Amino acid sequence: MMADKKTATLSFADKTLEFPIYSPTAGPDVIDIRKLYADGGVFTYDPGFTSTASCESKITFIDGDKGELLYRGYPIDQLAEKSHFLEVCFLLLYGNLPSAVELEDFEARVTKHTMVHEQMMYFFRGFRRDAHPMAIITGVMGAMSAFYHDSTDITDPWQREVAAIRMIAKVPTISAMAYKYSVGQPFVYPRNDLDFASNFLRMCFAVPAEEYEPNPILSRAMDRIFTLHADHEQNASTSTVRLAGSSGANPFACIAAGIACLWGPAHGGANQACLEMLREIGTVDQIPEYIARAKDKDDPFRLMGFGHRVYKNFDPRAKVMKESADEVLDLLGIDNNETLKVAKELEKIALEDEYFISKKLYPNVDFYSGVILDAMGFPTSMFTPIFALSRTVGWISQWKEMIGDPTQKIGRPRQLYQGATMRDYVDVEDR
Ligand code: SDX
Numbered sequence: 001m002m003a004d005k006k007t008a009t010l011s012f013a014d015k016t017l018e019f020p021i022y023s024p025t026a027g028p029d030v031i032d033i034r035k036l037y038a039d040g041g042v043f044t045y046d047p048g049f050t051s052t053a054s055c056e057s058k059i060t061f062i063d064g065d066k067g068e069l070l071y072r073g074y075p076i077d078q079l080a081e082k083s084h085f086l087e088v089c090f091l092l093l094y095g096n097l098p099s100a101v102e103l104e105d106f107e108a109r110v111t112k113h114t115m116v117h118e119q120m121m122y123f124f125r126g127f128r129r130d131a132h133p134m135a136i137i138t139g140v141m142g143a144m145s146a147f148y149h150d151s152t153d154i155t156d157p158w159q160r161e162v163a164a165i166r167m168i169a170k171v172p173t174i175s176a177m178a179y180k181y182s183v184g185q186p187f188v189y190p191r192n193d194l195d196f197a198s199n200f201l202r203m204c205f206a207v208p209a210e211e212y213e214p215n216p217i218l219s220r221a222m223d224r225i226f227t228l229h230a231d232h233e234q235n236a237s238t239s240t241v242r243l244a245g246s247s248g249a250n251p252f253a254c255i256a257a258g259i260a261c262l263w264g265p266a267h268g269g270a271n272q273a274c275l276e277m278l279r280e281i282g283t284v285d286q287i288p289e290y291i292a293r294a295k296d297k298d299d300p301f302r303l304m305g306f307g308h309r310v311y312k313n314f315d316p317r318a319k320v321m322k323e324s325a326d327e328v329l330d331l332l333g334i335d336n337n338e339t340l341k342v343a344k345e346l347e348k349i350a351l352e353d354e355y356f357i358s359k360k361l362y363p364n365v366d367f368y369s370g371v372i373l374d375a376m377g378f379p380t381s382m383f384t385p386i387f388a389l390s391r392t393v394g395w396i397s398q399w400k401e402m403i404g405d406p407t408q409k410i411g412r413p414r415q416l417y418q419g420a421t422m423r424d425y426v427d428v429e430d431r
Contacts, residue, residue: 026061043414060231067313080320085226092397113169114190117147124181133178133385134263140174142256152250163251164396171392175385176203197223221328228317229387231394237262241395242402246411258395259388271383274305275370284345295355305367312360321368328372340371
């Protein structure tokens with residue numbers, strides 16, 4: 001970190017403290033307050049971390065005002081158009097676009113790790129058939145540390161690398177198995193002659209009774225969805241992975257923690273909640289009622305797929321997703337998709353409404369993704385597992401960066417305590 005000459009002065013009570021200010025390559029300056037408690041005896045207070053940089057990172061950058069998202073400096077719309085998911089995985093993990101030889105080697109390494117230990121099938125058997133796939137993949141990811149114990153030592157760079165490749169390669173297989181288990185169909189093994197997205201679609205939709213031919217347009221759309229969800233700075237689930245990793249927990253346990261956090265409807269669970277909301281709205285004429293509910297302070301209802309902590313302009317991923325929705329539905333010959341009609345009209349009305357304009361609420365990555373996944377044949381319960389499958393490379397890249405940072409310490413925030421002060425125990429007969 002380049003420590004600029006700039007400093008910030010903080011005066012309170014009888015103290016005046018100086019703190020260094022660091023300038024990033026992009027984004028706001030940061031004030032280094034690490035010595036605040038030791039020198040000033042006070043904490044900062046920032047629940048939700050709206051004004052807190054938790055780490056130094058070189059992986060992903062978001063400009064919320066411009067609606068820009070960069071993976072290692074490359075704009076997401078260029079990567080979505082010109083790259084493909086495994087190349088994006090290499091970029092996020094190692095920092096640069098691969099040469100042709102590097103890419104071929106990386107794809108071969110991931111392909112070779114797509115199968116899971118055969119004993120894992122019995123782990124699935126413990127779940128009810130109607131278990132939510134997110135419950136299953138959270139459990140199975142955590143269990144991977146029991147199956148792949150030879151890649152859990154985080155002090156060994158080789159084991160960290162193997163764990164990373166194993167998780168990127170196996171999460172699609174585990175996610176597809178969770179889907180097959182929920183529909184009572186046999187698990188489908190991965191195939192080494194298929195690309196990453198085609199392999200996932202085949203593991204989800206192939207049945208032993210007939211050949212499954214991946215549709216290249218659907219595979220391309222699936223691959224693009226993986227790329228759009230791959231990483232996103234220090235969002236809630238990534239911060240969860242970093243915090244879990246800061247204790248020295250094994251990589252599989254850290255990613256399981258990230259999956260659990262992503263499941264929340266305010267985060268990755270919003271894609272499922274959004275499509276269910278669009279279906280509940282049903283038709284365009286019902287939209288005003290829901291817009292009114294979203295604006296009503298006394299109504300907990302929020303427009304799912306709208307708003308973002310960082311984007312105060314369009315989420316660039318939503319733009320790409322919207323184009324992809326038109327393409328996929330057109331390919332599938334679905335021209336009167338009421339859900340897509342409701343989504344587009346809802347977006348139009350919301351973006352012209354003072355409430356949404358004043359609060360800078362725009363569609364986010366979850367607003368259109370569900371329309372595409374639904375058209376592809378996925379149940380809404382598979383939407384967040386697909387988000388988790390995509391984000392696994394981002395979580396791992398951020399986890400590797402943290403483990404490799406010599407200054408990293410166990411994350412241990414403090415608090416503003418408002419509870420009872422010291423008092424003596426009272427026997428029950430005296431209360
Ligand atoms: C993801 O962080 C990431 O990067 C996440 C993510 C990633 O790739 O990792 O981008 C993925 O999680 C996208 C977000 C998916 N979630 C949703 O679509 C759920 C609906 N949206 C929200 O609940 C909300 O917008 C959040 C959680 C996304 C952001 O919440 P913030 O930043 O804490 O904002 P806030 O709750 O303080 O809202 C600010 C104001 C509030 O009104 P006031 O209290 O100021 O009067 O805007 C209102 C909110 O009530 N508001 C909404 C709204 N979102 C915010 N009102 C109606 N509908 C909404 N969707």
